[in-house]
Amino acid sequence: MSAELHAYVLLVLVGFLPNEVWRMLGLVFAHGIDESSELFAWARAVATAVLAGVIAKILVFPPGALANVSLLVRLVAIACGLGAFLLLRRSVFAAVAVGEVVLTLGVLVRDWLCG
């Protein structure tokens, strides 16, 4: 098997299949659940909690280059983003812009202070 074909076969076997199985299980479980059911409300709460867990994990144990930004700067930046969302007419664009600017300034100021 050529190296290139091998890479695509690997993609299907170890990337696509273990990932897609959850979606297809979801498709099976969702069958017969309607929007007003208690099971639906519970699934939504579980999905929201997992998503919150994913967000907090990235913030506390960040991947790659984000790990070089101190935890304090990361937390202050996300708090400013959230504050901007609540203060500035609930605009997600404004919140993301403010959060990113604070992160960048935070890194620059910290580098400048610590020499």
Place this chain on the structure above:
Amino acid sequence: MTPRPIAPAAMLWNMDRRSMSSAPPKHSAAAMFLAGFRAAWFSIMAYVLIGTYVGIAVLAHDFGFGLWWVVASTVLVWAGPGQVILISALGAGATPVETALAVGVSSARLLPMVVSLLPLIRSKETTHRDLVLPAHLTAISMWVEALRLLPAVPRESRLSFSNGLGIGFMMAAHLGTFIGFFLTASLTPLLTAGLLFLTPLSFLVSTVRNCRVLADWLALAFGLVLGPLLAARHVGLDLLWTGIVGGSLAYGIQRLRDAFKREAFK
């Protein structure tokens, strides 16, 4: 194949932009697919996805993966965190079994997401097969925005709208991948950190925007605390437990409060 009556020009124009639904061509289905596609580009998530996939493309390039392999992985896997794990694990020489396990564990969140999205999309006419595409397109970005936008979309149009939304987001991811392969080495560490920060920032703000009832707020708060706590204690399947424990607590408290309220009004 039975010949169809000749459609008016406007309908033909819409047909070649239609989703791969097997339903007979309806003007509204194509229009709603386009409406969903447009909504994707009016959402912050499209730009977050571009940024995120620039990062993923740079990572993949560093590990020696080709552009088309990354594009195929986006079409097939369509889960940013899962793709990062897949690329880093394969690139670092992990065995296929180890890689498959790591990807599978990271993607467990897709199950409750699909279960809490499909009942919103389904109408009386939707078949089980119609729901395979929206289930495949379900990812954090699509889930968050579909929950927000679908209540305003007429139920019979939700399937087409969701497919348009998901495909729109996937196009944004591909655009980011192309940009990433084009830029590769010219990204500074600070810029890369900013791109990686887009994910938690935009997801958190969008989730806050979607919070309606007490259970939503509680699930968010419990998840934020439990996620890093369980991960720091090296609990296996930490995100799965975060979801089950945090989500069930939030749901339970909401039910208790509702029951208490009903009791008080008796």
